[in-house]
Amino acid sequence: MASNETFLPIQQANRDVNQKHPVQGERRNRRALGDIGNLVPASTLNEIGKPQLQITRPITRTFRAQLVANAQAVDKNAKKPQEEASNADVAQKKHEETPRRKLKKPTKSLTSVLTARSKVACGITTRPKDPIINIDQSDINNELAEVEYVEDIYKFYKLTETEGGLRDYMNSQPDLNAKMRAILVDWLIEVHRKFELMPESLYLTVNIVDRYLSMRTVPRKELQLVGISAMLIACKYEEIWPPEVNDLIAISDNAYTREQILGMEKAVLGVLGWYLTVPTPYVFLVRYTKASVPSDVEMENMVFFLTELGLVHYSIVMGNSHSKLAASAVYAARCTLNKTPAWTGTLKYHTGYCEDELRNCAKSLVNFHACASETKLKAVYRKYVNPEKGAVALFPPARSLMVELGGGESS
Incomplete structure (x- = not known):
C-alpha cells in the first residue's frame, strides 16, 4: 500500500492547478445538480402558452377561489390591449366626426385699419356686389311662361328690334x-281706352304708323286714316274680338268711308310686307317690370304711364330703341316711387343697360309727367288719373331727375 508520501507530489500538483483555475476545480468536485423546479413540462402549459400553476397542496375552498381569481386576472390582462385598441378607434372616429373649431380670426394690424379708413375718406370703398335675383323662379311650373327659353327669346328681341x-x-x-304725329297718337290712345283694348294693340298700332310713315309720303288729310287702319290691323293681330269697321268710322266722326279704311289697310300691309311680329316696347316693359323686384300694381301702372307719355313724343320714339325706352320708363318709375336703389344689378342684367345710359331718356319722361296736367294733349293723363290705374298721374314727379324743359317738343 502506498504511503501518503507517495501521493504528496500529485496532491501538490492538483492544488497548484486549483489555485490557477479554481472554478474548474470546483466543477470537477461538484456533484450534478438536480431538478430545482425551473423547468416546466410541456403538459403544464395552458392554452395561451403561459405556465400553469403547479398544485402541490390540497385544493381547499379558499384556495380554489384564489385560483379562479388568478385565472380571471390573466384573462383581463389578455383582453386589455384589445379594449384599448377599440377605445382608440372610437375616440378617433369621434374626433373625425366632431366639427373643427373655427380658427381665430387674425387681429387687424394698425396699418390695415388706417388704410381702410383712408379708402373710406377718399370714397373708394368696395361695396358688396348686388345679387342677381331669379325673377322666373315663381313661374317654373307655368308652362306658358317658357322659363327654359325666355332669356333666349329676349336676346332675340333685342337683336331684331331695329x-x-x-x-x-x-x-x-x-x-x-x-x-301732328303727337296729336294722332294722343287720339289713338283715347280710342284704345274707349274700346278697352289690350295694351299690346296700342303699342303695335303706333309701331305700324311710324313704320308706314317712314316708307311712304302721306298727305295731312290722310294721316288720321293711316292711324285708323293701323289700329284695325293691330287689333286683328292681337285681339280676340277686334272692333268692327263701322265702329272705327263712328269714332272718327265719319271722316272716312268703309272703302277708304279697307283700302288703306291693304296698302299698309303691302308696304310693310305683312311683317307684324315685331318687338314693340310692350314686350320689353313686361320683362323689365318683372325684373324690378319687388314689383306691384302701382309700379306697373307708373311704368306704363311714363312709357305712353314717351310714345306721344316723336323725339323719344326715334331717339331711343324700344328696349331702351322701356328700361328708361322702369328707371324713372323707380325714382318716382322712391325705390332704392334706383337701378339694381338684376335690372342691369336683364335689360343690358346701366344707369348712366338711361338717365337722359328718363329725365325727359319725368318732365313729361310734370307737365301732363297742363298740356293740351291729355289722353294719357286722363287714362292714368283714373283710380282703376292707381291714379299714378297724380303722383309727384321724381325730383332727382327733373330738369327744365328746353329744346324739346311743345305739346
Whole structure:
C-alpha cells in the first residue's frame, strides 16, 4: 500500500492547478445538480402558452377561489390591449366626426385699419356686389311662361328690334310734323281706352304708323286714316274680338268711308310686307317690370304711364330703341316711387343697360309727367288719373331727375 508520501507530489500538483483555475476545480468536485423546479413540462402549459400553476397542496375552498381569481386576472390582462385598441378607434372616429373649431380670426394690424379708413375718406370703398335675383323662379311650373327659353327669346328681341324698318322720317314728310304725329297718337290712345283694348294693340298700332310713315309720303288729310287702319290691323293681330269697321268710322266722326279704311289697310300691309311680329316696347316693359323686384300694381301702372307719355313724343320714339325706352320708363318709375336703389344689378342684367345710359331718356319722361296736367294733349293723363290705374298721374314727379324743359317738343 502506498504511503501518503507517495501521493504528496500529485496532491501538490492538483492544488497548484486549483489555485490557477479554481472554478474548474470546483466543477470537477461538484456533484450534478438536480431538478430545482425551473423547468416546466410541456403538459403544464395552458392554452395561451403561459405556465400553469403547479398544485402541490390540497385544493381547499379558499384556495380554489384564489385560483379562479388568478385565472380571471390573466384573462383581463389578455383582453386589455384589445379594449384599448377599440377605445382608440372610437375616440378617433369621434374626433373625425366632431366639427373643427373655427380658427381665430387674425387681429387687424394698425396699418390695415388706417388704410381702410383712408379708402373710406377718399370714397373708394368696395361695396358688396348686388345679387342677381331669379325673377322666373315663381313661374317654373307655368308652362306658358317658357322659363327654359325666355332669356333666349329676349336676346332675340333685342337683336331684331331695329329690323322693323323704323327710321327718322319727319324730314321726308313735307305735309307733316312732330306735333301732328303727337296729336294722332294722343287720339289713338283715347280710342284704345274707349274700346278697352289690350295694351299690346296700342303699342303695335303706333309701331305700324311710324313704320308706314317712314316708307311712304302721306298727305295731312290722310294721316288720321293711316292711324285708323293701323289700329284695325293691330287689333286683328292681337285681339280676340277686334272692333268692327263701322265702329272705327263712328269714332272718327265719319271722316272716312268703309272703302277708304279697307283700302288703306291693304296698302299698309303691302308696304310693310305683312311683317307684324315685331318687338314693340310692350314686350320689353313686361320683362323689365318683372325684373324690378319687388314689383306691384302701382309700379306697373307708373311704368306704363311714363312709357305712353314717351310714345306721344316723336323725339323719344326715334331717339331711343324700344328696349331702351322701356328700361328708361322702369328707371324713372323707380325714382318716382322712391325705390332704392334706383337701378339694381338684376335690372342691369336683364335689360343690358346701366344707369348712366338711361338717365337722359328718363329725365325727359319725368318732365313729361310734370307737365301732363297742363298740356293740351291729355289722353294719357286722363287714362292714368283714373283710380282703376292707381291714379299714378297724380303722383309727384321724381325730383332727382327733373330738369327744365328746353329744346324739346311743345305739346
